[in-house]
Amino acid sequence: MRSRTCLTVLIVLAIVKFLLVPDESPSAPPDAIRVGATVSTTGKYATEVGPFQSLFEAWVADVNQRGGVYLRHYDRKLPLRLAVYDDRSDAATARRFCERLITVDRVNLVFGPYSSPLTFAASGAAEQHRVPFIAVCANSPKIYERGFHWIVCVIDAAPRYTYRYWEMIQAEGKARSVAFVVEDSLHPVGVYEGSRELATRAGLQIAAAEVVPADTADFTPVVLKLKKLDPDIVYVAANIPFAVAFMKQARELKLSPREFHCIHHSGIFRQPLGSAAEYVVGQSYWAPGMRYGNPERFLSLLKTAGINLDAYPWSPAYMMAFEIAEEALSRAGTLDPETLMNTLRNLRITTLGGPVWFAANGVGTINAYPSQIQKGAYQIIWPPEVATGRHVYPTPAWEKR
Amino acid sequence: MDLVSFLQLLLSGILLGGVYALLAAGLALCFGVLGLLNLAHGSFLVLAAYAYQTLQAAVPYGSALGFLLIPCLCGLVGFVTFTALLGGPYRRSPEDFLTPALLITLGLALVLEELVAILWGHSMAGVEDRFFPIQLGQLSLSGNRALILIMMVVLSAALHAWLKHTDSGRCLRALAQDQLAATVVGISPVGTSALAFTIATGLSAMAGLFYVTLFTVTPHLGLPLTLKALFLIVVSGRRSVVAPLSGGLLLGVLETLIAGLMGASWASIIALTTLLTCLCYRPDGLFTEGGLHKAH
Numbered sequence: 001m002r003s004r005t006c007l008t009v010l011i012v013l014a015i016v017k018f019l020l021v022p023d024e025s026p027s028a029p030p031d032a033i034r035v036g037a038t039v040s041t042t043g044k045y046a047t048e049v050g051p052f053q054s055l056f057e058a059w060v061a062d063v064n065q066r067g068g069v070y071l072r073h074y075d076r077k078l079p080l081r082l083a084v085y086d087d088r089s090d091a092a093t094a095r096r097f098c099e100r101l102i103t104v105d106r107v108n109l110v111f112g113p114y115s116s117p118l119t120f121a122a123s124g125a126a127e128q129h130r131v132p133f134i135a136v137c138a139n140s141p142k143i144y145e146r147g148f149h150w151i152v153c154v155i156d157a158a159p160r161y162t163y164r165y166w167e168m169i170q171a172e173g174k175a176r177s178v179a180f181v182v183e184d185s186l187h188p189v190g191v192y193e194g195s196r197e198l199a200t201r202a203g204l205q206i207a208a209a210e211v212v213p214a215d216t217a218d219f220t221p222v223v224l225k226l227k228k229l230d231p232d233i234v235y236v237a238a239n240i241p242f243a244v245a246f247m248k249q250a251r252e253l254k255l256s257p258r259e260f261h262c263i264h265h266s267g268i269f270r271q272p273l274g275s276a277a278e279y280v281v282g283q284s285y286w287a288p289g290m291r292y293g294n295p296e297r298f299l300s301l302l303k304t305a306g307i308n309l310d311a312y313p314w315s316p317a318y319m320m321a322f323e324i325a326e327e328a329l330s331r332a333g334t335l336d337p338e339t340l341m342n343t344l345r346n347l348r349i350t351t352l353g354g355p356v357w358f359a360a361n362g363v364g365t366i367n368a369y370p371s372q373i374q375k376g377a378y379q380i381i382w383p384p385e386v387a388t389g390r391h392v393y394p395t396p397a398w399e400k401r
Numbered sequence: 402m403d404l405v406s407f408l409q410l411l412l413s414g415i416l417l418g419g420v421y422a423l424l425a426a427g428l429a430l431c432f433g434v435l436g437l438l439n440l441a442h443g444s445f446l447v448l449a450a451y452a453y454q455t456l457q458a459a460v461p462y463g464s465a466l467g468f469l470l471i472p473c474l475c476g477l478v479g480f481v482t483f484t485a486l487l488g489g490p491y492r493r494s495p496e497d498f499l500t501p502a503l504l505i506t507l508g509l510a511l512v513l514e515e516l517v518a519i520l521w522g523h524s525m526a527g528v529e530d531r532f533f534p535i536q537l538g539q540l541s542l543s544g545n546r547a548l549i550l551i552m553m554v555v556l557s558a559a560l561h562a563w564l565k566h567t568d569s570g571r572c573l574r575a576l577a578q579d580q581l582a583a584t585v586v587g588i589s590p591v592g593t594s595a596l597a598f599t600i601a602t603g604l605s606a607m608a609g610l611f612y613v614t615l616f617t618v619t620p621h622l623g624l625p626l627t628l629k630a631l632f633l634i635v636v637s638g639r640r641s642v643v644a645p646l647s648g649g650l651l652l653g654v655l656e657t658l659i660a661g662l663m664g665a666s667w668a669s670i671i672a673l674t675t676l677l678t679c680l681c682y683r684p685d686g687l688f689t690e691g692g693l694h695k696a697h
Binding site: 043044047051215216217218219220221224240241245248249251252253268274311 | 416518523524525527529530534543544614615616617620621653657661664665666668669
C-alpha cells in the first residue's frame with residue numbers, strides 16, 4: 001500500500017515536471033530555428049515588397065550555407081527554417097497568418113508584415129501567444145503605445161522619420177521657411193506632424209500646411225498658393241504616386257522653391273519625373289557608399305533574390321531585421337521565447353543602416369538619412385560621417401536640371 | 402483671389418475635365434450605347450499603361466509606336482473578348498444580358514489584374530511626360546493635359562458623328578433603341594456590338610497611355626478607375642457619348658475652383674455633393690437632352 005502511494009506520488013511529480021519545465025535540455029536540441037513572416041506578395045503593398053519572399057529565402061539560404069546560427073545552449077549550429085505566407089496586403093489576413101505561423105508552424109520568431117496597419121493587426125497575435133515579433137517597416141506610434149512586450153521595431157517612430165533632415169537644415173542655416181504639402185493618409189500625416197514640430201524647433205517659419213486628399217488629380221490651387229508664399233522648402237509628405245503627380249504639376253506651373261523635399265523619392269519616383277526628379281531631397285535607409293554593416297552581403301542577397309534596390313527601397317530595412325534576428329538568436333543562445341525577447345530588447349548592434357537599439361516600447365533607432373538625387377543617383381547628404389555626397393542648395397532652375 | 406489666379410484655376414479645371422472625360426470615354430460607349438457595363442474597362446487601361454511603359458523604354462520611338470500600336474492591339478483583344486466571352490450570352494438573351502455581362506467582365510478584370518501583376522512583377526508604372534508646358538502670358542498650361550482635352554473634344558465629336566451619320570453608327574443606335582426590331586431589319590446584333598466593344602476597348606487603352614504620363618499606375622488600379630468613370634457617366638447622362646466630356650469639364654472646374662477658394666480637402670466632397678444634388682432633379686443625368694435617343 002505504501003509503495004503504491006510512493007509510486008503514485010512519483011508519477012504525479014514526473015507529470016508535473018514534464019508539464020512545467022520546458023524541454024530544453026542540451027541532450028534534446030531542436031532540429032532548426034523556425035522563422036516566419038507574412039509578405040504582401042499580392043494586393044496594394046505588392047508594389048513595395050512584392051518579391052520579398054525571395055529576399056527572406058536568400059537570407060535563410062545564406063545563413064544555412066554557413067551551417068546556421070550557433071546556439072550555445074544546445075552547443076551546435078542550427079539551420080533556419082522559413083515559413084512565409086502572402087498576407088494580400090490585408091490586415092485581417094496578416095493577423096490570421098501570423099496566428100498560423102505561431103500555432104501551426106511553431107515559429108520561434110516572427111518578422112512583421114509591411115506597413116503600420118498590417119503590423120498593428122499581426123503583432124496582436126504574437127503578443128497573445130508570447131512569441132518575439134520583429135516589426136520592419138511599421139513606424140506608426142499607435143503600434144507601440146499599447147504596452148506590448150513581445151514586439152521590437154527596426155525603424156524609428158514616424159514623427160522622427162526626417163529628423164536628420166531638420167538637423168541638417170538647422171546646421172546649414174540657409175533655409176528660413178517651409179511649406180508642407182501633405183497627403184491625407186495615415187503615414188504621411190504622421191510624418192508631417194512630427195516634421196512640423198522638428199521644423200519649428202530648427203527655427204523655420206511654417207509658411208503653409210496643405211493637407212490634400214490622396215486621390216487629388218489637380219494640384220493647381222496648392223501650387224498657386226505656394227508660388228505666392230515662395231517658401232524656401234516645399235516639403236511633400238506623401239507616398240510616391242501622390243508625390244509624382246504633385247512634382248509633375250509643380251514643374252508645369254513653374255513652382256520654384258529653393259528645395260523640394262519628398263519623404264519618399266525612391267522606387268519608381270525618378271522614372272516618370274525624369275529631370276524633374278533631379279536635386280529632390282528625400283529619405284534613404286541605405287545608399288551605395290555607406291560604410292555601416294556588411295554592404296557586400298546585402299548586395300549579394302539582393303542579387304540572389306533578383307531584387308533591384310532602386311525599385312524596392314525598403315529592402316535595406318529588411319536586411320537590418322535579418323541582422324538583428326541573427327545577432328539576437330546568437331546572443332540569446334537558446335530558443336526560449338522569454339530569453340530571446342529579453343535579448344532582443346537589450347540588443348545593441350551596428351547594422352547596415354547604422355547602430356540599433358530599442359526603446360522601452362520597442363521602437364528602434366534606425367532612421368532614414370537625407371538623400372538627394374544627383375545625376376540620377378542617390379547621395380546621402382547628412383550627417384557628415386555618413387554622407388556620400390554634398391548637399392546642393394539651392395536647387396538649380398527647372399531648365400538647368 | 403486675383404484675376405490671373407482665377408483664370409489659371411479655371412484653365413486647370415477645364416484641363417482636368419479633359420482627363421476625367423478621357424477616363425470615361427470607353428466606358429461611356431459601352432455602357433451608354435451598348436448597355437454593357439464593362440467592369441474590365443479600367444483593367445484594359447492599366448494593361449495598356451504597362452505595355453506603353455515597356456515599349457517606351459525598350460524601343461526607339463517607343464512613345465509614337467505605343468500610341469499607334471497599343472490601342473489597336475487592345476481593340477483587337479476587345480473584339481476577341483466580346484466574340485468569345487460576351488457574344489454567346491448576348492445572342493441567347495439580349496434582354497437579360499446585363500447580369501452575365503457584369504460577371505464576365507468582373508472576372509475578366511480580375512484576370513487582367515493578375516496578368517499585369519505577374520508580367521510586370523507588381524511594380525508601379527509611370528512614364529515621363531514629353532510635352533513642355535505652354536506659357537500664355539502669366540498663365541501656364543500643361544502641354545500633356547491640353548493635348549488630352551483637344552483629343553477628347555475631337556474624339557467626342559468623331560464618335561457623335563459616327564453614331565449619327567454612318568451606317569454602322571445607325572445600326573448601333575437602332576440596337577440600343579430596340580434590339581428585336583433591329584434584328585428583324587437585318588442588323589447583326591453580335592457583329593455590331595463587337596465593333597462598338599472593340600472601339601471602346603481601344604479608347605480605354607488610349608486613356609491608359611495618357612493616364613500613365615500624368616499619374617502612376619499599379620496593377621490593382623483597374624476597378625477603382627472603372628468606378629470613377631462609371632460615376633462620371635451616371636452623373637453626366639449615360640445615353641450620350643458627348644455627355645462625359647461635359648460632365649468631366651463641369652466636375653473638373655468645380656473641383657479646382659472649390660479647392661482654390663476653400664482648400665483642397667473640400668474640393669471633391671463639395672463638387673460631388675453638388676453634382677449628386679443636381680442628379681436628384683435630373684435622374685437621367687445632367688447632359689442628356691441632346692443624347693443618343695433624342696438624336697433619332
